[in-house]
Each structure stands twice: as C-alpha cells, then as structure tokens.
Amino acid sequence: MKRNTLTLIIGAVLILIFALLLFVFQVRQSEVAVVTTFGNPTRPIIKPGLYLKWPWPIQRVYKFDQRTQTFEDKFTEGFTADNNTLLTMVYVGWRITDPKTFFPKFADGSVGAAERTLEGIVSNAKGAVVGNHALADFVNADESKLQFDAIEKEIQTLVEAQLRTNDCGIKIEFLGLKKLGLPESVTQTVFDRMTSERKVLADKLQFEGEAEAQKIRSAADRRAAETLANAEAEATRIRGEGEAKAAELLPIFEQNPALANFELRLKALEQSLKERATLIFDERTPPFDLFQGFTTNRSSR
Numbered sequence: 047m048k049r050n051t052l053t054l055i056i057g058a059v060l061i062l063i064f065a066l067l068l069f070v071f072q073v074r075q076s077e078v079a080v081v082t083t084f085g086n087p088t089r090p091i092i093k094p095g096l097y098l099k100w101p102w103p104i105q106r107v108y109k110f111d112q113r114t115q116t117f118e119d120k121f122t123e124g125f126t127a128d129n130n131t132l133l134t135m136v137y138v139g140w141r142i143t144d145p146k147t148f149f150p151k152f153a154d155g156s157v158g159a160a161e162r163t164l165e166g167i168v169s170n171a172k173g174a175v176v177g178n179h180a181l182a183d184f185v186n187a188d189e190s191k192l193q194f195d196a197i198e199k200e201i202q203t204l205v206e207a208q209l210r211t212n213d214c215g216i217k218i219e220f221l222g223l224k225k226l227g228l229p230e231s232v233t234q235t236v237f238d239r240m241t242s243e244r245k246v247l248a249d250k251l252q253f254e255g256e257a258e259a260q261k262i263r264s265a266a267d268r269r270a271a272e273t274l275a276n277a278e279a280e281a282t283r284i285r286g287e288g289e290a291k292a293a294e295l296l297p298i299f300e301q302n303p304a305l306a307n308f309e310l311r312l313k314a315l316e317q318s319l320k321e322r323a324t325l326i327f328d329e330r331t332p333p334f335d336l337f338q339g340f341t342t343n344r345s346s347r
Contacts, residue, residue: 068101069098069099069101070097070099071107072095072096073093074094075094076111076112076113077094077111078090078091078110078112078145079097079108079110080110080145080148081097081099081105081106081107082106082107082108083100083105084103085106087146087150088105089146090144090146092143092145108154111142112142112143114139114141115139115157115161116137117137117138117164117165118135118136118137118138118224119168119169120135120165121134121225121227122135122169123229124172124173124176125176125177126176126181126183126184127177127179128180130181131228132176132181132228133226133227133228133229134225134226135223135224136172136198136221136224137221138164138168138205138218138220139220140164140216140217140218141216142215142216143215143217144215145215147213147214147215148216151213151215152214160214160216163212164216167208168201170204171201171204171205171208172201174204175200175201175204176197178200179193179197184226185226185228187247194223197223198223201221202218202220205218206218
C-alpha cells in the first residue's frame with residue numbers, strides 16, 4: 047500500500063513538472079521574448095518573470111538577449127564636401143526594444159541578419175554625412191575646428207530615422223567614429239596643408255608677440271622720458287634756488303670779500319672732514335692754508 051502511494055506521488059510530481067514545461071516559461075532579466083501562435087507573433091514580453099503558454103505546436107516562445115549588442119562597420123572610402131577621399135569606420139551599440147516587431151523582420155529574430163541590415167543603414171548614413179563635411183572637419187591642426195561630436199550625432203540621427211521608417215524594433219544606444227584614414231595619394235597633400243596651417247598660426251603668434259613687445263618698449267620709453275623730464279625739472283628748480291640764494295648773499299660778500307673767501311674755505315674744509323680721515327696736505331694750498339701756524343703734518347679726525 048505504501049509502495050503504491052509513493053508511486054502515485056512520484057507520478058503526480060512528474061506530471062506536474064511535465065505540465066509546467068509545457069505550459070510555463072521563464073524570461074530572465076537580460077532577455078525579452080515573443081510568443082507565436084501557429085507561427086505568427088502575438089505576444090511580446092519585455093519584463094522578466096514566469097508566463098503561461100499553450101504547448102507546441104499551438105504556441106512557441108522565442109527569446110532574445112536585450113543587452114546592448116556592438117559591432118563595427120567596414121573601413122570604407124568616401125568623398126568629403128571638398129572632394130577629398132577619406133577612409134572611415136564607425137562602431138555601433140544597439141539593442142532590441144520591440145521583440146514582436148524584431149522577430150518577423152529578421153528571419154525568426156536572427157541577430158546576424160539584424161546586424162547585416164544595420165550595417166547597410168549605417169554605411170549609407172555615414173557616406174551621406176561625410177559628404178556634407180570638409181576634410182578639415184576630420185583632420186585639422188587646430189583641435190577647436192574638429193567636428194567629431196557633431197558628425198557622430200548626425201550619423202546616429204540618420205540611422206535612427208531609417209530604423210523607425212523600416213520599423214525594425216531596434217534602438218541605437220551609441221555610435222562613434224572609431225578609425226579615420228587617408229589614401230596615400232592625398233596623405234602628402236594633407237600634411238602640406240597642416241604644415242601651412244601651422245605656419246600661419248606660428249606667424250600670427252609671432253606677430254602678436256612682436257606687437258606686445260613693441261607696446262612694452264613704448265611704455266618703458268614713455269616712462270623713462272617722463273622720469274628724465276621730471277629729473278631735469280627738479281634740477282632746474284634746485285639750480286634756480288641756488289642761484290637765488292647766491293644772489294641774496296652776493297651783496298654781503300661784495301661788502302667784505304675777505305670774509306666771504308674765509309667762509310668758502312671753511313665750508314670746503316668741512317666737506318673734506320665729514321668722514322674720519324687722515325690728511326696729508328700742503329698748508330699753502332687752499333683751503334688748507336687755514337692751518338698755517340699749526341704744527342706741520344698734524345693729523346685731523
């Protein structure tokens with residue numbers, strides 16, 4: 047009796063597991079899915095969890111990785127707006143946003159088929175955008191004139207518009223220029239142009255430096271002239287004061303020339319003895335003739 051009960055329990059569990067496998071399926075966090083009924087997509091599932099379905103051949107579940115997929119297009123040639131040949135390659139990040147639309151569009155949801163279609167769309171958009179820009183927007187000695195961000199944005203906008211028109215169930219997450227190249231036939235021309243642009247920039251900087259140097263020299267000359275003029279004016283004023291003072295004293299000296307001569311010799315002697323010094327002089331030489339009558343070779347301090 048116990049054996050029959052155990053067998054029934056095991057059988058019931060197996061039937062339940064089999065029923066779950068037939069009627070229940072799971073969608074993980076990193077997945078999206080679409081349920082088909084007799085081969086036609088009828089129910090998209092974009093949130094994770096457990097879901098019910100009818101067993102095959104009535105319904106079937108197709109699951110897709112909803113994480114960002116990446117690919118690179120081919121390194122291809124194109125013509126810029128100024129008729130230069132430029133080699134470009136872009137990288138693209140995309141993911142599935144609508145599995146119900148994505149599934150029938152790309153042969154049972156083939157990621158490879160989606161990338162082949164996306165590569166063609168990207169190539170066309172890239173060629174159109176490159177043709178609207180001059181070579182200087184891609185290759186330039188002045189970094190401020192490069193237009194990488196604007197070019198990448200233009201390509202992505204065109205690709206997104208084409209995907210919406212074709213109703214692909216795909217969203218572009220990011221797109222950027224990965225590689226640029228120049229054919230050998232135009233490489234030297236580009237280098238010569240870059241050299242010319244660098245020379246123009248160097249000449250401009252040199253001219254600005256010389257102009258600034260001239261400005262500094264002019265300012266220095268002006269300040270020197272002002273200082274010299276002020277000094278000459280001050281010297282003229284001092285000479286005028288001295289001459290005025292001399293004019294005041296002249297009548298007094300004319301009244302007593304001997305006294306005036308004596309005072310001048312005293313002042314000259316005073317100037318000689320401002321610092322501590324030992325004097326060796328001829329007492330007959332003015333103003334040292336004032337020492338006549340003193341002991342010869344006497345030292346003064």
